[in-house]
Amino acid sequence: xxxxxxxxxxxxxxxxxxxxxxxxxxxxxxxxxxxxxxxxxxxxxxxxxxxxxxxxxxxxxxxxxxxxxxxxxxxxxxxxxxxxxxxxxxxxxxxxxxxxxxxxxxxxxxxxxxxxxxxxxxxxxxx
Numbered sequence: 553x554x555x556x557x558x559x560x561x562x563x564x565x566x567x568x569x570x571x572x573x574x575x576x577x578x579x580x581x582x583x584x585x586x587x588x589x590x591x592x593x594x595x596x597x598x599x600x601x602x603x604x605x606x607x608x609x610x611x612x613x614x615x616x617x618x619x620x621x622x623x624x625x626x627x628x629x630x631x632x633x634x635x636x637x638x639x640x641x642x643x644x645x646x647x648x649x650x651x652x653x654x655x656x657x658x659x660x661x662x663x664x665x666x667x668x669x670x671x672x673x674x675x676x677x678x679x
Contacts (some may be wrong), residue, residue: 556669558670559573560573563678564577564641569637569639572673574633585605587617589653601619623637
């Protein structure tokens with residue numbers, strides 16, 4: 553099993569920045585992709601960004617259209633960490649942000665392929 557713990561959420565004004573962190577532990581050698589998802593109040597969970605985790609992972613870093621150019625996902629394999637740098641934040645970015653891991657060998661993992669989830673960290677963007 554893989555354990556994921558997010559941190560870094562908070563309250564920020566529109567136009568500001570936040571950096572989310574995700575610490576992975578456990579059987580991380582099984583992971584092929586790590587990603588960020590979010591769920592706004594009253595809405596369904598949506599994909600934000602993902603990246604290949606290991607040297608044997610296939611596929612590329614990928615972003616949703618709503619965050620492309622503003623958010624950057626990165627990793628530090630040595631520390632078992634994944635980050636989400638969020639710039640130019642908008643009120644519509646307000647959500648609970650989740651880190652998730654996939655062991656699927658597909659270069660294009662679907663949301664259902666992400667089986668390991670953290671508890672989430674709350675990001676609130678005020679206007």
